[in-house]
Amino acid sequence: ADKLTLQLKWVTQAQFAGYYTALEKGFYKDEGLDLTIKPGGPDIAPAQVLAGGGADLIVDWLPSALATREKGLPMVNIAQVYAKSGMMLTCLKSSGIKTAADFKGKTLGVWFFGNEYPFLSWMSQLGYPTTGGDDGVTVLKQGFNVDPIFQGQADCVSTMTYNEYGQIMDGGLTPEELVLFKYEEEGVATLEDGLYVLEEDLKDAKKVENYAKFLKASLKGWKWAAEHPKEAAMIVLEYDDTGAQTEHHQTRMMTEVAKLLGSGPEMGYLDPIAFDRTVDILLNSESAPVITKKPVNAYSHIVFDKYKEL
Amino acid sequence: MLAVAEQTTLTEPSLTVKPKREMISVQDLSLVFPSKDGDVHALSNINLSIKSGDFISFIGPSGCGKTTLLRVIADLERPTSGSLKVNGTDAEDARLNRLYGYVFQAPALLPWRNIKQNCALPMEISKQSDAHKNKQIDKYLQMVGLQDFHNKFPWQLSGGMQQRASIARALCLNPDLLLMDEPFGALDEITRDHMNIELLRIWSETQKTVVFVTHSIDEAVLLSTHIVVMSPRPGRILKVIESPLPRLKTLALRDRPEFHALASEIRSALAHEHAID
Amino acid sequence: MLAVAEQTTLTEPSLTVKPKREMISVQDLSLVFPSKDGDVHALSNINLSIKSGDFISFIGPSGCGKTTLLRVIADLERPTSGSLKVNGTDAEDARLNRLYGYVFQAPALLPWRNIKQNCALPMEISKQSDAHKNKQIDKYLQMVGLQDFHNKFPWQLSGGMQQRASIARALCLNPDLLLMDEPFGALDEITRDHMNIELLRIWSETQKTVVFVTHSIDEAVLLSTHIVVMSPRPGRILKVIESPLPRLKTLALRDRPEFHALASEIRSALAHEHAID
Amino acid sequence: MKQKIFSFVSLFIIVIAIWYLAALIMNGNQLINNLERKNQEWTYQQVISQAYEVKRPMLPAPHQVGQELIKSIIDKPVTSKRSLIFHAQITLNSTLLGFVFGSLLGILIAVGIVNNKTLESSLMPWVIASQTIPILAIAPMVVVVLGAINITGVIPKAIISMYLSFFPVTIAMVKGLRSSDKLHEELMHTYSASAKDIFWKLRWYSAQPYLFASLKVAIAAALVGAIVAELPTGAQGGLGARLLSGSYYGQTEQIWAALIVAATLGSILVWLVGLAEKVLLRRRGELTHA
Amino acid sequence: MSQSIKNAVYIALILLQVIIVASSEIGFYKSLPLLILVLIAAAFSMAMLLGQLTNLEGKHKSIKVLIPSLFAFMLLLTWESVIKGYAVSPILMPAPSNIFNALINNIPMLWADFKQTYLKAVLAGYIIGCSSGFIVAQWAVRNQALRDALMPLGNFMSAIPIVGIAPIMVMWFGFDWQSKAAVIVVMTFFPMFINTLTGLQSTDALHKDLMHTYAAKKSQIFFKNQLPHALPFIFNALKLNSALALIGAIVAEFFGTPIVGMGFRISTEVGRMNMDLVWATIVVAAIAGSLSYGALALLEKSLLFWHPSYREGNNSR
């Protein structure tokens, strides 16, 4: 069997349930692949692992992938598993925020480490400087969790629909006390979890075939996971070496993640329109330019096409 | 430097001895140092009485417990059994009342203080005035011949000079009781003679009690009113000899037959002990 | 303990002196300790020649540079000017050839080694066999009277016992040249007499050269073939006195007039110096 | 001994009492804020009774942490991923590996510095500067870069442990090796002892008190290094991973339980070093002195 | 060959290496593997030169600075050569020249980060941590019971990993520098405590006896005897802590900060693949840390003039 290594963007959780399911169910083996999954973490940059040769494929978000590409690492999107963005800004009603216009002078929690690009673009579109003061917004580098909203250290925190939002509920806040700003609904959504490889690998037919097989098995895994959230969550728990995840959390995450996945035969296909929209959003943010010019050849359908042929 | 010898004779008339109290009384005192490979009986059944104004010398072979006995008096070592009174109180109270000054066998100067500052230390601790401190230090550094070295640090002095500095430090305090452990061991004969005479003068002028450890028979005879001869393993008192010589002695005394008689008495007591050993 | 004194007289006939080489030669040697508050001239224009088989004593007031001169010979201190030859080579080579043994003014025992292990140290370093080591240690610990204390640690010994241990350590090595800095300063008279006799015996039997610092005039007379009288500030040689006494002396010699004559010659040289001072 | 235990137990009780009080104040405040945000009425009684039961406590009460500890230590077999003992083992492996190599490296560098002037003047400033590089901050990069040359698993973690633990040892050993008594140095000099002899018979001994003091710091540092190195490699187990996931999912009890296990592990390690020190000093015959 | 000719060859070799690095195409070791020999020769030359400089050290004070600088220069040259020669991706590891550029081009930002992390968090935390460690140690040395109780507790506290404390401190003390200072306090307390305690207990037995005979009060024993004896240990802790404090502040910033600070910069720019800026920040940290360490070392030297390791010039060796 051919060896492949996949580097995830974050720790083992239902956000990556499709890959774990495919691995557990032997879908990769069926395709003649021997897959190793490397979990990520808060300060692991998947692109770095890719550059160092520590992985053949990585899961990354498009904005940071494009930014990295501009820095000189020729990485290419070969498939887009998540069709929709799960990012939101979750605010306390009591802070007086009702619309995006109320952000002025407020304190917002944001994830950095390459996850900040969509937020910066949005603020740039709104025309709010992120350096604090009455005219702008004060930005906090949000840690691993959503504590700042409980402790009143921030008016809004970043959340993913499938994870942190649930934690806020668990923490005792009710939807009535909150105002949600989904990036999708604000028109600033960027593409999230996609699969990336090095550009030169795509010149190698053998590798392209392996990636296609990988994609086939992964999507099969994702479909199964979306249909069996409970079982998928259990598989994820199986692979979690920290033993810290709970069934409750992961089942809920799987359910939410399923809503973001592409559907039908187009699952995994990178929609060029969505791609261009992401690029436009990133390019339009003059004050915080994430990328400075339109990327070329930043995605390729060659693997997806090959997968369709298999 | 030696001119002072004459001075001492001049001060002789002022020598009026105070009524004698018991300064140190030791009863059945023993001290054992426990150790894995056999205990060491450093002191065994010591009985001793020292009156105020006495000048007592301990003499005995190396390792016989002289230092240990002095340390017990100074409350630096607790006896294993027996009792001890210093100036009517127990050793600890005497120490807390700053009754005595102690000159160690080694100089024990603090390396971060120069000689003057080292001498100032005990007076700083007993909160004496600066003026008094300076006066005392000048006086005693002069006496031990270190006036030119007052701003040197201990490691810049020779062994004998360090020893003299530590003597000056103890004298500055002007205590009622002086405990001295071979204070002049590292000095040449002439300096030693000078220091002996000075010590005698100070002792008689201030009517201190001095407990003195030495291994020089001549020194013991020259200085003491009483000589305690000790013997080792276990450390015990062989003999206490009361000196027939006058309290205040001069160097000239060394040529007198009484001096030699006393010296040979001590020597034979010691030699007897050595022969047994 | 003192029975050995007789033995020494028995060995006298074997005393055939080797042809004399120059062991130490010092020319115009000076040494200054620089210091912020005025340099200290520890040695000034020293000239000295010591022949192999000599027993030289340095005597002089405290702080006159005796230790410093010994340290220069041992290559522990570099002279500021002048030259020095030890056994025909410079001091460093002599040291590297392990020509000498040094007894410091302080015992300098390693606290983590017991007495026996301390004595073994120099022999370990010069890679001697275990059998030889044990033999030497037993012999010399016996000589200094510490055989019963061989497995005690230094802090379990009295000051004099530590000093004796350090002497045994140096003797174990059996070096051609012995440099001794007040080795017997902390000993009582009887032990000291014994050690003196033993040292004399070893010296004559093995035809060593001994350079000896003392502050006891009697000791200097009893031991030495030559006595170097020094004076301080700056440290210089006042006088070198060649002893008219026989090489191998006994304690009985002390009652002889030649002995006293020599002693008073030294005493007056020293006193003269002190008076100047 | 009795006295020791008594002192320790009383302090332990005091700490627990302060802890309960702090938990009451912190969690209570948070509770009050929550209630006020919802414009609900509240009484002190209500706050006190609920302070030890809030879902995301700022400071979980000792018994809450205790329950979590029992759950994750006693109730789980040690081979289970949910057992803290299991994770402590993972962390311990890289800690010990890093500590051993770090101490050896530290001693080696110190010996080099003490014996060689060129090394001293060229290396010493950079040894110091090396510690101002926040290795903890670049630990993820180290893990990634080492991963790129196929070094994975326990080694990257041990390397970070080593990097943190060699420094205290180097500094203390340089000082310790130079702290031998001047007189003893001179004694060795008169024996024209070789550098090796001077080292093994003198300096090594005078350095030992410094060495052990620094080994205690070093082993604690090695543990911290191992835990930090487990953060970026997130999901692969170890106490660091527990801390991260506890933090990520807002499970405060889990964080505290992992912290307490980490600190206990650290204490045990430091205690073991102290034990080794005592045994050695006793062999040196110095302990009976004190 | 005479020494000066040798030296000329050494210098020429080093210069040759500099020219190779400066003028060659990226990836030159891949095309011409043997060029690496020049690098090795240059490193060897530098070692030889350094060895000679060491012998001159007594004569010129400036050599004390020159040697580590040259050592660093060789290190950087090697680094630059390897990165350029093997065309290592700048996303993995930037070359020193890139780091230097990033440093020069971002001075205002780096200064703001420095102010936030060093001048606020580090200084505050360091001062509080060290002084509280010292204060508790000097209580403990007087009181056996306190010592028995605090030793295990102190051990325990010191073993709590900073990465566990940091999120808690952020939760308790907020996002700004105060929480970082709190982390530093926890980190620096124990080294100071244990070192001070050891130092205070390390007094010479004879000096202890001396103070005992003076019936000195505990405070007098402390200031006049124990404290001077403890100073070498205390300085050890101060120096160690100066490094720990900086690391602590930087790492704590990973767990939440306002968007300024050296730790924030490092973690954020790694995510943005700006490795040159990451390393520029590390360089700032290293300079700040080394300077504080150096200042402490100087202070130590002047206060411990009496200590055998610092005693001023005598002729002995």
Ligand SMILES: Nc1ncnc2c1ncn2[C@@H]1O[C@H](COP(=O)(O)OP(=O)(O)OP(=O)(O)O)[C@@H](O)[C@H]1O
């Ligand atoms: N390390 C030093 N630094 C400065 N001065 C020193 C140093 N060592 C010795 N001296 C000075 O050198 C002089 C000679 O000292 P040395 O130790 O040789 O005297 P000594 O004759 O051995 O005296 P003693 O009989 O008291 O041991 C003294 O005045 C002393 O102050």
Ligand SMILES: Nc1ncnc2c1ncn2[C@@H]1O[C@H](COP(=O)(O)OP(=O)(O)OP(=O)(O)O)[C@@H](O)[C@H]1O
């Ligand atoms: N701390 C100790 N532990 C064990 N034994 C000790 C200790 N201190 C002294 N001794 C033993 O006690 C005995 C008496 O020692 P002490 O120091 O009183 O002798 P000393 O008469 O002062 O001798 P010296 O004239 O040589 O100074 C010695 O045999 C010594 O070995």
Ligand SMILES: Cc1ncc(C[n+]2csc(CCO)c2C)c(N)n1
């Ligand atoms: C330091 C830090 N960075 C990001 C996240 C949030 N987060 C967790 S998973 C995920 C999606 C990408 O996998 C995101 C954005 C966090 N909690 N802590």
Ligand SMILES: [Mg+2]
């Ligand atoms: Mg004694």
Ligand SMILES: [Mg+2]
């Ligand atoms: Mg001397």
